[in-house]
Amino acid sequence: MMTLTKNFLILTLRSFSTKAAPKTTKPRKYTFIDSLRVHVRGGAGGQGFQKFGGSGGEGGCVYIKANKDINNLKTVIEKNPKKRYAAAVGQDSRRHWILGNPGEDVCIEVPVGVSVKDEHGKEMADLDEDGEEVVVAKGGKGGTIENSFLGQKGEARTIVLDLKLIADVALVGFPNAGKSTTLAALSRTSPKIAAYPFTTIQPYIGTMQYPDMRQITVADLPGLIEGAHVNKGMGHKFLKHIERTKLLLFIVDIDGFQLHTRYAYRTAFETILLLNKELELYNRDVLEKPAILALNKIDLDQAKEKTRTIISQVKHLPESLSDVDPEFHPKQIIKFDGILQMSAKNQDSVEMVKDLIRKRLDYHHEKERRLNEQHGIVVPDSLKNFQERLRLKNEQRKARLL
Ligand SMILES: Nc1nc2c(ncn2[C@@H]2O[C@H](COP(=O)(O)OP(=O)(O)OP(=O)(O)O)[C@@H](O)[C@H]2O)c(=O)[nH]1
Ligand SMILES: [Mg+2]
Structure with a gap:
């Protein structure tokens, strides 16, 4: 009787020990990411209203902005794990709203020191200062007489964000x-x-x-x-x-x-x-x-x-x-x-x-x-330079919206 109980005990223990071990592999946790591929799409322009000559709103754009409070691209993934960004479409022109509102822009905030490249590796911008921004997918034009009142598609592309730390x-x-x-x-x-x-x-x-x-x-x-x-x-x-x-x-x-x-x-x-x-x-x-x-x-x-x-x-x-x-x-x-x-x-x-x-x-x-x-090279101090660049960019952006 004693040996039977003992054998039973050994068997039970064995069956416990041979049980499949619980899965210990944890999902991959990102600690530091310095390169990231994301897909961006500008919003389509709203439809015009031929009867009243009304124009649709311009589609929103996707832009990237450097933020000194962000340290690495991990934050970007955490905010949007799918890595797809689409700006809003422009509003259609209506009987009581002749000029459609533009679609809302989407901003991707990245650390300072990110260079933005298109999918072929061509550099689009270097965001080396806090607050610097670049439009990566323009929104489509709204429908007007020029395009037979048909709202245009927004730009769509894959871009690569490449972080190079800035330290002295x-x-x-x-x-x-x-x-x-x-x-x-x-x-x-x-x-x-x-x-x-x-x-x-x-x-x-x-x-x-x-x-x-x-x-x-x-x-x-x-x-x-x-x-x-x-x-x-x-x-x-x-x-x-x-x-x-x-x-x-x-x-x-x-x-x-x-x-x-x-x-x-x-x-x-x-x-x-x-x-x-x-x-x-x-x-x-x-x-x-x-x-x-x-x-x-x-x-x-x-x-x-x-x-x-x-x-x-x-x-x-x-x-x-x-x-x-x-x-x-x-x-x-x-x-x-x-x-x-x-x-x-x-x-x-x-x-x-x-x-x-x-x-x-x-x-x-x-x-x-x-x-x-x-050599007569005048290097404006970085802030002046930055503000100048920002002013130019804003002008370009406004011109695009006209
Ligand atoms: N005796 C002595 N030990 C040192 C000194 N500096 C570093 N160490 C020791 O050297 C070992 C490696 O130091 P770390 O600072 O981790 O070296 P590291 O260059 O950052 O190494 P990695 O991160 O692997 O590239 C540690 O055990 C330190 O305590 C030193 O001046 N004197
Ligand atoms: Mg070390």
């Missing part, structure tokens, strides 16, 4: 070099920090605050590895975010980098060359940006000796290229505006970095201003 400084480095630790020390943000590669998987912006209230923004980007151009690691996907930054801060671990014991170890100097090479393969123009090299983790053992070697190698480029495998040689060598030794865990050295960033940014800003002056 971008942190560039191999995984685990201490980029996020540096950002956390420079600003009040608290990005995820961990002792394994690829901790940061999406760009993150922090703001450095100076005692005189000056603010400088810094973007922490996912780590780059050799072969990023053939999509290794995180690939080049996030490098587009450095295109709009003014200065690159290279964070390099003085101990070098090894992804895994199965992969080759790279010295700090090799990682600098590999970063240079990856940037070059992505877009040579980014190598023209002012750059600072920060040799990180100098609190570790034998730091002095290691940093001395790296600094001498960097200062004696291109001669020191003979120390490394030719496959790591970049064609165009990046020129550093300054080389620093730091420990992201030591606030004093972080302050030094903060100071240098400000000085270099100011220096380059002034240099550019003088160059523009020399």
Whole structure:
């Protein structure tokens, strides 16, 4: 009797354990989206009224507007998961309402820094300032004598919204070099920090605050590895975010980098060359940006000796290229505006970095201003420029509505 009960118990337990496991895969949750395809359609124009010469209202348009309070394109999907936008149709002309009302416009609010492209990749607009807007699907004309009182169809197209973050400084480095630790020390943000590669998987912006209230923004980007151009690691996907930054801060671990014991170890100097090479393969123009090299983790053992070697190698480029495998040689060598030794865990050295960033940014800003002056280029201050552009756009829009 006892064995029977025991067997029964075992059987019951087994049947429980072999029961299909509950589905654990959660629906995909978006955290950061920097590219999005949406379909837009302008409203059709209202019908005219031939008998009384009445004209239908113009169809509403779909326009895109930059809003500084929106950080990423995820908000756009959350508001409209179907990603289809249609503006309202214009009102038909009626016996007691000869001039039909225009259809209501639809506004898609996006983060500042979005460029709008049509489905063939042709750029339609760069929305780089808060409040900037662009019409992406015009509404159809209302029915008038010109079109035999037949309201016209609105424009319809697929567009691509491509977000490139706008920050003053971008942190560039191999995984685990201490980029996020540096950002956390420079600003009040608290990005995820961990002792394994690829901790940061999406760009993150922090703001450095100076005692005189000056603010400088810094973007922490996912780590780059050799072969990023053939999509290794995180690939080049996030490098587009450095295109709009003014200065690159290279964070390099003085101990070098090894992804895994199965992969080759790279010295700090090799990682600098590999970063240079990856940037070059992505877009040579980014190598023209002012750059600072920060040799990180100098609190570790034998730091002095290691940093001395790296600094001498960097200062004696291109001669020191003979120390490394030719496959790591970049064609165009990046020129550093300054080389620093730091420990992201030591606030004093972080302050030094903060100071240098400000000085270099100011220096380059002034240099550019003088160059523009020399060549007689008048650059209106961005606000004036923006208002001017907005005025022109509004004029164009009004003209379209006439
Ligand atoms: N000793 C020492 N450790 C540091 C220093 N800076 C960062 N670390 C450590 O290095 C590890 C990686 O730091 P992260 O800031 O996450 O590196 P990351 O460059 O952002 O890495 P990814 O996000 O993977 O690209 C963590 O364990 C940090 O605590 C430093 O100056 N000294
Ligand atoms: Mg990180």
